Amino acid sequence: MASTIHSNARTTPRIRQELQEAPAGVSDPELARRYGISRMTVRKWRRRRTEVEDRTHRPKTMHTTLTAEQEAIVVQVREIALLSLDDLLIVAREFLNPDLSRAALDRCLRRHGVSDLQALKHEQAGEPVEPGHKPFKDYVPGFVHVDVKYLPQMADEPSRGYLFVAIDRASRWVYLEVRRSKTAEAARGFLKKLIERAPFHVTHVVTDNGKEFTDRFAATGERKPTGRHPFDRLCADHGIEHRLIRPKRPQTNGMVERFNGRIADLLRTRRFGSGEHLKDTLQDYQRLYNHQIGQKALGHRTPVETLKAWQQERPDLFRKHVYKQP
Numbered sequence: 001m002a003s004t005i006h007s008n009a010r011t012t013p014r015i016r017q018e019l020q021e022a023p024a025g026v027s028d029p030e031l032a033r034r035y036g037i038s039r040m041t042v043r044k045w046r047r048r049r050t051e052v053e054d055r056t057h058r059p060k061t062m063h064t065t066l067t068a069e070q071e072a073i074v075v076q077v078r079e080i081a082l083l084s085l086d087d088l089l090i091v092a093r094e095f096l097n098p099d100l101s102r103a104a105l106d107r108c109l110r111r112h113g114v115s116d117l118q119a120l121k122h123e124q125a126g127e128p129v130e131p132g133h134k135p136f137k138d139y140v141p142g143f144v145h146v147d148v149k150y151l152p153q154m155a156d157e158p159s160r161g162y163l164f165v166a167i168d169r170a171s172r173w174v175y176l177e178v179r180r181s182k183t184a185e186a187a188r189g190f191l192k193k194l195i196e197r198a199p200f201h202v203t204h205v206v207t208d209n210g211k212e213f214t215d216r217f218a219a220t221g222e223r224k225p226t227g228r229h230p231f232d233r234l235c236a237d238h239g240i241e242h243r244l245i246r247p248k249r250p251q252t253n254g255m256v257e258r259f260n261g262r263i264a265d266l267l268r269t270r271r272f273g274s275g276e277h278l279k280d281t282l283q284d285y286q287r288l289y290n291h292q293i294g295q296k297a298l299g300h301r302t303p304v305e306t307l308k309a310w311q312q313e314r315p316d317l318f319r320k321h322v323y324k325q326p
Contacts, residue, residue: 006054006057009054010037010041010293011035011037011041011045011293012292012293012294012300013052013053013300014292014294015035015292015293016045016048016052017052019031019035019042019045019046020045020046020048020049020050020052022046028042028043028046035288035292036266036284036285036288038269064104064107064108065097065099065100065101065104066092066096066097066100066104066108070092070096070097071108071111071112073096074088074092074096074105074108074109075108075109075112075114077091078109078114078120079114079120082117082120082121082124084117085102085105085106085109085117086102088105089102089105092105138170139169139170140170140310140314140317141168141170141171141173141200141307141310141314141317141318142168142170142200142201142202142203142204142317143168143169143170143203143204143206144166144167144168144169144194144198144202144204144205144206145166145167145169145205145206145207145255145256146164146165146166146187146190146191146194146205146206146207146213146256147164147165147207147208147256147257147260148162148163148164148165148182148187148210148212149162149163149165149260149263149264150162150163151163151178151267151278152267152272152278154272154274154275154277154278155274156274156275157275159180161178161179161180161275161278161279162178162179162180162181162182162186163176163177163178163179163263163282164176164177164178164179164186164187164190165256165259165260165263166190166194166198166256167255167256167259168198168200168303169255170306170310171298171303171306171307171310172255172295172297172298172303172306173198173290173303173304173306173307174259174286174289174290174303175193175194175197175198175286176282176283176286177190177193178278178279178282182210182212183212184211184212184213184229184230184231185230186212187212187213187230187231188230188231188233188234191205191231191234191235192234195238195240198319199307199311199318199319199320199321199322200307200310200317200318200319201317201318201319202238202240203239203240203241204240204241204242204243205235205240205241205242205243206243206244206245207231207242207243207244207245208244208245209244209245209247212231213229213231213242213244214229214231214232214242214244215228215229215232216244222247225244262285262289263282263285266281266282266285289303290302290303290304291303291304304322307322308322
């Protein structure tokens, strides 16, 4: 039987089992620090003893405005007459239930899979339904998204730091580095370290249009990048294609943005005594993410496990063995 894992779960079945098997002498706060999760999460899985699957969030009893027979009528009218939500609401109030709300009707249509009117029209006409968004095509390791995140200023530091983040699209492998500035030289230095630390050949880098990555935008407005920016020059030296996202389209770099959301959660739920403490915590989370947290998009494998599988299948993509990765 397939495991039931919520899409936003921060733990895998293996981590949950380790929490349950931890000796009684190991405290909840210690386990929370070790796995980068909250104490509440630790307590929940330790109490469940042997259960490692997520429970459903659905209510046991559905309280609906319409009866089952009335819902069947609504669905049939929707499929035959292809009425819009508002038009269908008028008909349902007139002949079925005068107290029916628009939200309740919408939930009814969603439960029965007939909420998308355009899809129903295409289906009746025998036309293919176009997807609402274009998913990423399949990629091999080496296509990396890069971004910068602001870090809070620590009491023992003269200024705030900047977290440079790189994530491989195919394996979700992550590399982090804290820098004291977000200048072009800082971005170049991060890319140089990334090339050294990544076990695969970096072939493509995707970034936003920040001044640390490109000279696409100048005082006179948008222009074609000159290729003389330090980040671009290093890419050219290593045969890396540097791609820029479209202006005002941060979702193009959404993979690294979602990881930055994880970092934001970590910063919001922890207290740090110094800049070094913050840096060590981020490095610990990087190791945990790469080695312990299975990804739904990877079949619940970790990034390092995925890289090892790729190396067996395509050793030509790699410059060194996948072991002792950060």
